[in-house]
Amino acid sequence: DTEVTQTPKHLVMGMTNKKSLKCEQHMGHRAMYWYKQKAKKPPELMFVYSYEKLSINESVPSRFSPECPNSSLLNLHLHALQPEDSALYLCASSQDSSGNGEQFFGPGTRLTVL
Amino acid sequence: GENVEQHPSTLSVQEGDSAVIKCTYSDSASNYFPWYKQELGKRPQLIIDIRSNVGEKKDQRIAVTLNKTAKHFSLHITETQPEDSAVYFCAASIQWGFQKLVFGTGTRLLVSP
Numbered sequence: 001d002t003e004v005t006q007t008p009k010h011l012v013m014g015m016t017n018k019k020s021l022k023c024e025q026h027m028g029h030r031a032m033y034w035y036k037q038k039a040k041k042p043p044e045l046m047f048v049y050s051y052e053k054l055s056i057n058e059s060v061p062s063r064f065s066p067e068c069p070n071s072s073l074l075n076l077h078l079h080a081l082q083p084e085d086s087a088l089y090l091c092a093s094s095q096d097s098s099g100n101g102e103q104f105f106g107p108g109t110r111l112t113v114l
Numbered sequence: 115g116e117n118v119e120q121h122p123s124t125l126s127v128q129e130g131d132s133a134v135i136k137c138t139y140s141d142s143a144s145n146y147f148p149w150y151k152q153e154l155g156k157r158p159q160l161i162i163d164i165r166s167n168v169g170e171k172k173d174q175r176i177a178v179t180l181n182k183t184a185k186h187f188s189l190h191i192t193e194t195q196p197e198d199s200a201v202y203f204c205a206a207s208i209q210w211g212f213q214k215l216v217f218g219t220g221t222r223l224l225v226s227p
Contacts, residue, residue, distance in 0.1 A: 031212035039227065042203050042217035050212045090157065094213060102148065103213060105157040 004106035006091050012112045015081060021109045022090060023074040023091030032074040034066060034102065035090040043090055081113045116141040118206050120218025126195050128226055135221045137204035138186040144206040146202075146213060147180060148189050153200045162189070165209075194225045222227075 004025045013019050023032065031050050035043035048056035049068040057066075063085075065077040074091055091106040119138040127133050148163035153204075164178045164187065171178050173193075174196045180187040191198060202221045205211040 033212075038221075042220050043215075045214060045216075046210050048214065055212060056214060096217065102160045102163060105150075105159070108153050 004091055004093055004104050006089075006106035006109050009107065010108055010110050010112075013078065013081065014114050016076070016084075017081075018079045020078065021076040021089055021091075021111075023076075023105075024072055024077055025093040025104070026072055027093065027104070028071075029093035029095055029104075030071060031094045032068060033092040033094075035072070035092065035105075036077055037088040037090055037108070041085075041113065047076075078111075081111075083113050086111055086113045116144055116175045116208075116214075116216040118203055118204060118208055118216050118218040120204050122221060122226070123219065124187050124222045125210055126224045126226065128144050129194060129196060131225075133198070133223055133225075134191075135189045135202055135204070135223075136186060137182075137188070137206075137218050139206040139216075140185065141206070141208070142182075142185065143208050146207045146209040147178070148202045148205050148207075148215070149178060149189050150201065150205065150217075151200045158203060182201060191223075194223075199223055199225045 007022045015019045034046040037043045046060045052068045063080050066077040088108045088110050090108045092103040094103045139185045145166040147222045150158035151161045152158045162176050162178050164180050177190040177193045204218040205215040
């Protein structure tokens with residue numbers, strides 16, 4: 001299995017809702033990433049997990065809360081989001097120990113905050 | 115931190131022509147430079163990458179060159195085809211194990227039949 005999967009594909013939520021995005025990979029990768037991509041812009045790194053430990057938080061607001069329950073799963077918990085948080089949220093994974101692997105991206109979750 | 119500039123923002127070519135996209139980076143410690151292709155509504159996909167110990171890499175119609183002294187790298191696509199139409203992103207990273215990719219602003223390539 002050489003794919004990163006993400007659920008849901010689309011999500012519409014209100015500013016008071018709590019929701020979660022899920023990402024899964026079965027390639028044995030030990031580094032996993034969350035990116036945010038606005039329309040016609042490049043992906044922007046949010047978080048990096050390495051061996052299930054949070055390694056990088058790019059000063060992301062606390063209304064975004066990442067979680068890595070195990071080496072195959074990555075979640076992004078959302079709470080009290082703002083309309084400007086509407087974007088495509090991409091998950092990616094790569095081999096960590098060797099550092100030579102490419103980042104494989106998932107198809108993304110398109111989030112709309114009303 | 116790292117900053118990556120990418121030019122041009124749009125590029126229109128005729129089928130069969132060559133296309134060149136250029137990027138510059140700021141952090142001399144960056145050692146990994148991937149190029150991603152993103153079609154409309156799809157995920158970014160790696161098309162080629164290069165590491166700082168290599169000056170050039172080629173894969174069929176695609177090649178990447180790296181000039182560490184000038185801190186710039188370029189993507190070359192030869193014999194372009196309509197299916198090459200997409201947005202192309204360059205990126206730079208220091209690779210300790212995981213990668214902290216910083217992306218360029220993207221180039222929209224349109225190949226006309």
